[in-house]
Amino acid sequence: MTLPCTQRDGLPHAVFLRRLAGARSATSGDARLGNGAFLALRLVDRLGPGRGAAHADVFRYQHAATERACRELPGDCTETSHLTGVVRAAADAFQEHDARIVVPALFAYAHYLENELRLEEALDVLASLLCVADERLGQPDAIAAHLRVARVNRKLNRFAEADAAYNIAGELATTVADIHGAFLSRVGRAISVQARGNLAAAEQSLREIAAEAQGVEEREIQAHAEHALGTTLLFRGQIADAIVHVWRGFELYEDDASRVRALGDLGAMLLTVGEVTAAERALVEVVRRGSGMQDVVSNAVVELMHCASFRGDRLGFERWRAACETRIPTMPPNILADFYLKSGIGQARFGRFRRAARLLEQAIEVAGKAGMHELVFRSERIRDGLRDCQPGGCSVLTAAAEPGESCESVREVSTSLAQLGE
Helix, strand or coil: CCHHCCCCCCCCCCCHHHHHCCCCCCCHHHHHHHHHHHCCCHHHHHCCCCCCCCCCHHHHHHHHHHHHHHCCCCCCEEEEHHHHHHHHHHHHHHHHHHHHHHHHHHHHHHHHHCCCCHHHHHHHHHHHHHHHHHCCCCHHHHHHHHHHHHHHHHHHCHHHHHHHHHHHHHHHHHHHHCCHHHHHHHHHHHHHHHHHHHHHHHHHHHHHHHHHHCCCCHHHHHHHHHHHHHHHHHHCCHHHHHHHHHHHHHHHHHHHHHHHHHHHHHHHHHHHCCHHHHHHHHHHHHHEEEEEEEHHHHHHHHHHEEEEEECCCCHHHHHHHHHHHHHHHCHHHHHHHHHHHHHHHHHCCCCCHHHHHCCCCCCCHHHHHHCCHHHHHHHHHHHHHHHHEECCECCCHHHHHHHEEEEEEEHHHHHHHHHCCC
């Protein structure tokens, strides 16, 4: 989890100042947004407990300066709206002597940053929320905040921090008999177990959660468990069963965001068993419907590039590869490593073996730093096999990267996917 009051880098909210350091100029839109976020969150800090009587004048002065800075932010930007909302809510919270008033605005901003894959920044906002509201934060909001902290850490492959936050959320939920929150904590911990490679334990946990959730009619929890069970079975090599479970999760989900995420995973799995047309149908739907979900769309674009190389469509491969390149700055390590791997596979399929080897080296480096050992092993196996490849044929790709054969249950899912757009 993040350090108290977001002082991981010594200066509160320094993560937002990195935008200034990385911007082409101090007046660029991204630089101004980074500075605006820094100022807005420093204003929120003023709502924390233990402030003296002289604090009122300081807050009013700081609020006026922050408002002026927000008026200079890009007017057509979603982030500007979030920052303006945070500043307005902070002023209301100060006026009413109730820091809880700013909590919804901070939740919304953190959610936006997470979807934009600004994960460190999302953690900073969530840490501000927990620090400022402190013991005044209601139990439902505290549970939601710790679950969100856990999820963002999990996306960053910080599994120890994710587990700690999931445990806190689970304990809080149990204390107030929040069955839904307790279930979400269990699902999150099971996904962390999966990500660290203990697939048998993850599968057992998720099957238990899915059955229990069905018994108490927790449809959303059952959907999450079925979806996560599907991805676990994929890693265990049980691809057909994986597809069936993810499809079951898709059918159970009621919110669009979760359904889009399930479609993204289905697309990747369907390609694995050679259902290329169905895979592309699902993935194109993700790109179309996944606005504001950068990680899901980035994954889908990578898989569409992979589909094109499998079909021998060099033009399509280059088009999707170029689309991936534009997303590299916002890709977390798992997506970036996967992009380099599948880009390398594509280059090898088109006979560009030297370029393929360089890309696979990049995949190994990124995956190694992130602790993704299975992806390192897979990339090394393909890279080493390239030495024996000849133009027009490469046995290592057939063994490690070519789709397998479909089966009846998978074809049924493909048929159901074909009816989505009708």
